[in-house]
Amino acid sequence: MTRTAGLARPPIAAAVIVRDGAVLLVxxxxxEGSLVWQFPAGEVEDGESPGEAAVREAREETGLTVVGWRVLGERVHPVTGRSMVYVACGVVQGEASVVDTEELADLAWLAxxxxxxxxxxxxxxxxxQHLDALLPG
Incomplete structure (x- = not known):
């Protein structure tokens, strides 16, 4: 996606992180409107791919080192109106915690x-569909 300075907001990259049969939400x-719990996410910075942004946001927000496997899909979010890119991620190392205390209040691994x-x-x-395939139940 090419952006002209000041005309378009950058897309949001969301890290869909699954580990040990659970997905991480923050x-x-x-x-943001009716959104209370969501994936670790943030704006894609200049020169950064959505996968790189998802990996960076996961680290900055939760302290996890993750690898982006693949883009699951893209859409304009129906609540926020922002362009979203969802990236399937796997944990390389670390334990999730609230690292970015200014942005996050809590996190949870959910079955x-x-x-x-x-x-x-x-x-x-x-x-x-990705969660249905990876999470038991």
Whole structure:
């Protein structure tokens, strides 16, 4: 995606991190509309791919070192109106914690049967299919 300075906001890269049968969600200090729990995510910086941005955001927000495997899909988010890129990630090392205390209030590793409790509106279909394939239940 090519951007002209000042005309378009950069896309948001979301790290969809699965480890040991659970997916990592974070709770932001300031909710974005009805979004309370979401994936570690942030704007793609100039010169950075969405995969690189997802890896960086995961590290900055949660302290995890992850590797981006593949882009699951892209869309304009129906709540925020932002261009989103969802990146499947695997943990290389570390234990997740709230590292970015200015942005995050909490985090949780969730099993498949807990997802609807934290994200009642459901996930973007390619992300849901990825989670259905990797999470037991």
């Amino acid at each position: 709770r932001r200090r300031v909710a 498949h049967d807990q997802l609807a409790e934290y994200v009642p509106h459901g996930f973007y279909e390619p992300v849901q």
